[in-house]
Amino acid sequence: MAAIMAAGIAAGLVWNAVSGRGLALRANAFLREGDAIEEIPAPEAKRRLDRGALFLDARPAEFYQLGHIPGALSLPEDDFGRAYARLEGPLHSRFDIVVYCSGFGCEASHLVARRLREKGVAAAVLLDGWPAWTGAGYPTRTGAQP
């Protein structure tokens, strides 16, 4: 039994190393090769918020209303085109943008950051998203207003 497990583990590691399809074991699998998206932990995001950074909530709009980071604007990944058209002006005048989503398995923040970059807007991603923020006890706000 141990031999089967060991052989499977070894095969997996070798395939990951040589197949060209592998992933860095310590890196976020949502990040693509060559992606230059900056990921920041919650304490760094809080520092940036205190310095006046603009936060973007990439979760669906209903989640935003249930709770969001104070001052954050809703830019749902599933409604990116319309939301971006609404926010395009302010986004292009900012260089300190942080995007977040539901954390852990959530891909929305990376997708939004990538699409923003395609449009010439640089944005960092809050590592582990909303759960990391609330878990650290940082302030939140409910409702439709930032």
Place this chain on the structure above:
Amino acid sequence: MKALSLILAVALGAIFVYASVEKIADPRAFARIVYHYQAIGPSARLGFAPANAVAVMLPWIEALTGTLLIVGLWRREAAVVSALLLVAFLAAAGSALARGIDVENCGCFTVGGEGRRAGWRLLAEDSAMLAAALFVLAAPARGRLRDRAAAAAPAR
């Protein structure tokens, strides 16, 4: 009983091999599905390594286990591994259900696009496969059958 054990072993093996194919082809996509379960990270404490390691290694253990079940080499040992894997799958899906985590694609057979939801039906299917693995494990091995037949035969 022996014939049924053989059929179950081959069927279980085929399922395991089939389940491994897409995951081996796209470990990055499978890693994202592992993240969704929120069982072994990623988190601030664990980082990405445990979930990524599972995404890289698990499909190969599935493939190897399935192949051994089909060809009949180390079949009982492979049945033990398959049972352990199924217990792990049940724990992951059950834990996600209990915590209210909606895993839209369980990552059982496909890693891209639409997949099967990690819900009660999946738990039932995994339980049935676990029962099959335990049946294969409980069935006497070929060598033991020979030994029993020899022991039962009248001495000359």
